[in-house]
Amino acid sequence: ETGVTQTPRHLVMGMTNKKSLKCEQHLGHNAMYWYKQSAKKPLELMFVYNFKEQTENNSVPSRFSPECPNSSHLFLHLHTLQPEDSALYLCASSSQRGPMETQYFGPGTRLLVL
Amino acid sequence: EDQVTQSPEALRLQEGESSSLNCSYTVSGLRGLFWYRQDPGKGPEFLFTLYSAGEEKEKERLKATLTKKESFLHITAPKPEDSATYLCAVQAGGGGNKLTFGTGTQLKVEL
Numbered sequence: 001e002t003g004v005t006q007t008p009r010h011l012v013m014g015m016t017n018k019k020s021l022k023c024e025q026h027l028g029h030n031a032m033y034w035y036k037q038s039a040k041k042p043l044e045l046m047f048v049y050n051f052k053e054q055t056e057n058n059s060v061p062s063r064f065s066p067e068c069p070n071s072s073h074l075f076l077h078l079h080t081l082q083p084e085d086s087a088l089y090l091c092a093s094s095s096q097r098g099p100m101e102t103q104y105f106g107p108g109t110r111l112l113v114l
Numbered sequence: 115e116d117q118v119t120q121s122p123e124a125l126r127l128q129e130g131e132s133s134s135l136n137c138s139y140t141v142s143g144l145r146g147l148f149w150y151r152q153d154p155g156k157g158p159e160f161l162f163t164l165y166s167a168g169e170e171k172e173k174e175r176l177k178a179t180l181t182k183k184e185s186f187l188h189i190t191a192p193k194p195e196d197s198a199t200y201l202c203a204v205q206a207g208g209g210g211n212k213l214t215f216g217t218g219t220q221l222k223v224e225l
Contacts, residue, residue: 031211042215056210090157094211101211105157
């Protein structure tokens with residue numbers, strides 16, 4: 001595997017379900033991100049982890065719970081979601097060693113909440 | 115608050131018809147401006163980073179330029195495979211890792 005991978009690629013869940021999204025990066029990076037992409041809206045940053053520590057939470061509702069066990073893996077735990085949470089969830093990673101940190105994205109998980 | 119505005123929202127070109135996409139930004143101390151390409155159902159694919167006004171970068175039929183207020187993505191003699199949504203994002207000084215994205219320009223190149 002190369003780059004940034006995400007599983008599952010598609011997910012349908014009811015409002016009472018609990019599910020998790022997984023992201024893995026194979027780039028040797030030490031920062032990881034969750035973004036939400038809705039139709040006609042800019043990408044919205046949700047969470048940032050640097051060296052496994054959460055450094056940004058962009059006022060995300062508590063029904064989204066991130067977990068970063070190490071610099072290569074990132075999870076987004078979902079529970080009691082709302083239909084408006086349906087979107088493409090993108091994971092990204094970057095290196096924090098240089099002055100400019102290009103973020104590289106995974107293919108995303110398309111989430112539908114019924 | 116950092117802001118990025120992209121125009122046009124959508125663009126339809128004939129194959130070989132060159133054009134430019136615009137990204138206007140307001141940011142407190144620009145650290146970098148990024149261009150990404152996104153195909154339907156996929157994640158954004160990194161194209162370019164521009165750091166300072168006057169900088170230009172090229173890749174195949176694409177050329178990105180930067181001024182103090184905007185960036186252009188010039189597409190020369192486009193092909194149908196260049197059809198995608200092109201996203202612009204800025205990173206501000208003191209903003210940590212945060213990227214602020216525009217809503218993108220959806221480009222369709224027809225035969």
